Amino acid sequence: MAAAFYESEWRITGCKSALRTVNPIRRIVDHLHIPDKSKLIPLSIGDPTVFGNLKPPDAVNNAVERVLKAGKSNGYLPSTGSVAARTAIAARFSCAPHGSSNSPISAEDVVIASGCSGALEMCLKVLAKEGDNVLLPKPGFSLYETICGHIGVECRFYDLLPSRSWECDLQQMEKQITPKTRAILVNNPSNPCGSVFSEEHLRLILAVAERNKLPIISDEIYETITFQGVPFSPMASLSTEVPILTVGGLAKQFLVPGWRVGWIMIHDRKDRFVSVRDGLARLATLILGANSLVQEAIPEIFEETPDSFYSGLNSTLETNASICVRALKEAKGLKVVEPQGAMYMMVEILFDQFDGISTDLEFCQKLLDDEFVFVLPGSCFRAEKFFRIVLCPPEDKLITACERIKKFCESHTK
């Protein structure tokens, strides 16, 4: 009888996998008191659109408008994404290792997702399950932890070394590997570090992966964003042995993070990803990826965005970076690590020089209280001695913010 099962009380609890989904930035920032808005300069938010000074290329708006007006792209797309978009992505990012027999990737090797976040979720889910672990960069983008927490995957961190422009501590990385390790996640160029790895360093990371027979998830969402004379090498261009899932998206390169279009590129090597490819295709059937208007606009966006757009964005960010580097090098008690790309820079707080400030949170809260400048505590990225500055605001705001930070350090150092 069904009656036997009657519950006498309502006991509805959210499941563990939902409740253990934690965004470290929110957990930390929610403890800060953010003062009155008018004077506030937020250098905290990783959204390049908030100040209105950085605008997407015309090609982006034109392409979406054309697709919208044509009225032919309102329907469901294949679950892994529009063929035209996947073809364009494959063509743009194809990077078979030189002199290798790996064929360049094609549309079949691309899976479109709801933002690079969605791409990362799929990659982590297909490679690791509850009880497994993955290697993550420290400092690193907090979403990786959020997703791992959700799945129940243990995060094991490898150190990025500020003294070596945030290169990986490769020995320490390798020591983190256990029999339950399922992947090494690499983020290059880096959020929050603003670092860009050399080809040589990437080859050393690949050697660790190859020795341990581990695939790499390479988060290259900032791939076009490097400063003058800093070359970017796609991870997948450097190995004929290590299978790599490269993730990217429109968010940062084209300044449209709200549009939620990202992708996975499956760089298989020697058929090691047969089952992973199958798993990704299956995961893609769950929510059917990204908005069709934007997907269908991708070929035109790639084709019509002039080189001057990318170089313009990069030079704006580089100028902003040098403003901050110059200003904060003069600040007492701080140590700047010069960025080479992405949209961020990390600044070390030399606590022994400060009076009454002994944590990054205290530093950030006091800076908010005294000077109305909002920078993110390094704890958000597991870098407790640092704070992160976003390099996107207009020059004048950055200059003012840096002056205020200098003044703040002046009055709080011994």
Place this chain on the structure above:
Amino acid sequence: MAAAFYESEWRITGCKSALRTVNPIRRIVDHLHIPDKSKLIPLSIGDPTVFGNLKPPDAVNNAVERVLKAGKSNGYLPSTGSVAARTAIAARFSCAPHGSSNSPISAEDVVIASGCSGALEMCLKVLAKEGDNVLLPKPGFSLYETICGHIGVECRFYDLLPSRSWECDLQQMEKQITPKTRAILVNNPSNPCGSVFSEEHLRLILAVAERNKLPIISDEIYETITFQGVPFSPMASLSTEVPILTVGGLAKQFLVPGWRVGWIMIHDRKDRFVSVRDGLARLATLILGANSLVQEAIPEIFEETPDSFYSGLNSTLETNASICVRALKEAKGLKVVEPQGAMYMMVEILFDQFDGISTDLEFCQKLLDDEFVFVLPGSCFRAEKFFRIVLCPPEDKLITACERIKKFCESHTK
């Protein structure tokens, strides 16, 4: 030493939760041979846009164009969605039970997701984990099973009865409940049945839920789509006791399934969903929901879409339904269940009248081979004696298709 862990071979397998993600429609349809395209009439695809005869209201395109051109909505939105969109959704669908003390829902009770599919994934994930079970309608939309398979949740099916216009067999439903049951999923109006439940029947379902202290997931994505004289009642308007997650989206009502915007409405009752609400907010941080352009267009879409659009769509679908009902009632060996809403109708195959056809798959394959009409085998929805017709195509195609089906039945019945 790290060396101790060196894997000697690459052993990368997709994780179980990915590999057990199965779309029953694909699994079944992939076994069919779909003949040459020119003559084919596909009545199989649940995408109202494929024929080009059904177009979104102008308001939809105008609103998105305006948001795009304003250039102010390219950034990240709150993880649960745009406040303006959530406010508009709450206002449109607010439906506190009459005479109850339940306050109408507000923006805080709405979570925007990547399509109604994304909304369903979140609801199922927050309520049920591996080893739990949920009650699903049979026949029912196959994505429910796909998601449950992914999570590892057992599907227990309650029967919808064709003889009673696809009402639930409530006794059999209640017998499916076990101590591990976490929710009852109800889809009204129904895909694939085209049925619409009366208020009275909904109250009986709610009574089952209440007796067993189970929350309801109410998939109301077709809520505006009912035929003349068939009233639709939102589940949440009928109970002051049973907490309900109602899911919906733009896909079907506004004919833009590719845009991937759906939502969850949290109809809490007596704080029974406190933990579920928390879990949903956490899950929303993983991929940050739906495209910002469309989200910000929602208030204008709701406001500016004239009533004539909804009634026009419904009358087109109703006309198409009566064409099919009339034609197929005359067909030998078939039994029609008249639809009352949504975009589908189910037709029973009376196998004992057929010669050499004993399964729905055989029926559909032979119909494809002989007459180039593609209908989905009922097996896709766990209704092995039926096939499903999509009612969206232009009249002339439907008329031709029905003629061909009649001819087909004529020549294959005894």
